[in-house]
Amino acid sequence: MKKLIFAVLMLAFSVPVEATTVCxxxxxxxxxxxxxxxxxxxxxxxxxxxxxxxxxxxxxxGVAGDSTIDVINxxxxxxxxxxxxxxxxTNDFHNGIFNQDTTARNIETIAAALSARGTxxxxxxxxxxxxxxxxxxxxxxxxxxxDLRVTSATVLDTWNALPTGWExxxxxxxxxxxxxxxxxxxxxxxxxxxx
Numbered sequence: 312m313k314k315l316i317f318a319v320l321m322l323a324f325s326v327p328v329e330a331t332t333v334c335x336x337x338x339x340x341x342x343x344x345x346x347x348x349x350x351x352x353x354x355x356x357x358x359x360x361x362x363x364x365x366x367x368x369x370x371x372x373g374v375a376g377d378s379t380i381d382v383i384n385x386x387x388x389x390x391x392x393x394x395x396x397x398x399x400x401t402n403d404f405h406n407g408i409f410n411q412d413t414t415a416r417n418i419e420t421i422a423a424a425l426s427a428r429g430t431x432x433x434x435x436x437x438x439x440x441x442x443x444x445x446x447x448x449x450x451x452x453x454x455x456x457x458d459l460r461v462t463s464a465t466v467l468d469t470w471n472a473l474p475t476g477w478e479x480x481x482x483x484x485x486x487x488x489x490x491x492x493x494x495x496x497x498x499x500x501x502x503x504x505x506x
Contacts, residue, residue, distance in 0.1 A: 330359045334372055334392040334430075336382060336421070337399045339488060340438065341373025346494035347501075354502030363388045378406035379417030386424050394505070395425045397464070398435040400453050401487070404446060411449065415456030422464035432464035433505060435497075439473050442486020472500035 333355075335341045335348065348360055348369040362370035372389045374381065382399050389395075399421065403414045422432045436457055437450040454470050473479055473496060480486075482493030489497060 330357050331355065331394060332361045332390075332392040333358045333394045333396065334360070334362050334370075334389055335396045335398070336362075336372045336389060336425075337397060338373060338377040338402050339375035340401070341371055341398055342375055343488060344371065344373065344494055345369040346491040347489075347498050350495050350498035351502050354498075355505065358394075361390045361392050363390065376402055376406075378403045378408055379414055379421065380406070380408065382421055383417060383424075386421065389425070391428055392430055395430050395432045396435060396501070397421055397425070397432060398438070398469070400437040400457075401440065401446070401450055403453075404449055411452040412456045412460070414453045415460040418457060419460045419463060422461055426463045433501075434461050434464045434466050435469040435501070436466065437470065438487075438489070439470055439475070439479060439483075440487045441479055441483065467501055467504055469497055469500065472497060 335344060342364065345365075348371070352358060360368060360370045362372040364373065365371045372385075374385070377399065379399050397418065400414050400418060403417075408414055408417075418434055422434055425432045434457060436454045440447050440450065451470065457466055473482065473493070482496060483489050
């Protein structure tokens with residue numbers, strides 16, 4: 312009887328065999344990205360989100376304020392997953408990392424560590440921001456280095472997935488974090504590019 316109960320519990324709480332486990336890794340943009348994760352399910356209904364943070368069904372590994380070094384230091388908390396989407400870098404300057412190439416190398420370190428586990432990794436380019444034009448230029452520079460340094464992952468150009476001007480302001484009211492419509496734009500860009 313105990314074996315039967317155990318078997319039923321294992322089936323009830325296990326991930327279906329055909330499911331693909333996915334972890335989104337990054338900073339506050341990731342942490343607040345439930346709309347992105349929900350919309351991505353339209354493209355990939357077999358995805359099951361895993362992570363050390365958040366609430367099911369949209370668990371994740373995003374921490375507000377994190378830099379690339381912070382993510383490297385907490386990679387041990389990121390659970391095994393089949394796929395990982397990594398979006399990090401916009402906070403590096405305010406966290407004392409004043410070299411865009413260093414940020415890109417750190418992103419490659421994150422991608423390589425996840426890949427070494429057998430995870431297929433997509434790095435999302437650092438997003439535009441309109442709240443600070445100097446940091447926007449800084450982020451664009453990080454993305455140029457991402458193109459040079461990231462070799463352990465597929466890079467997706469989420470920078471250019473977002474519009475400019477008033478359209479960007481409508482999608483990112485605070486200048487940095489997408490609103491639900493902004494996350495939808497990103498999801499509709501990312502979703503078809505992942506098999």
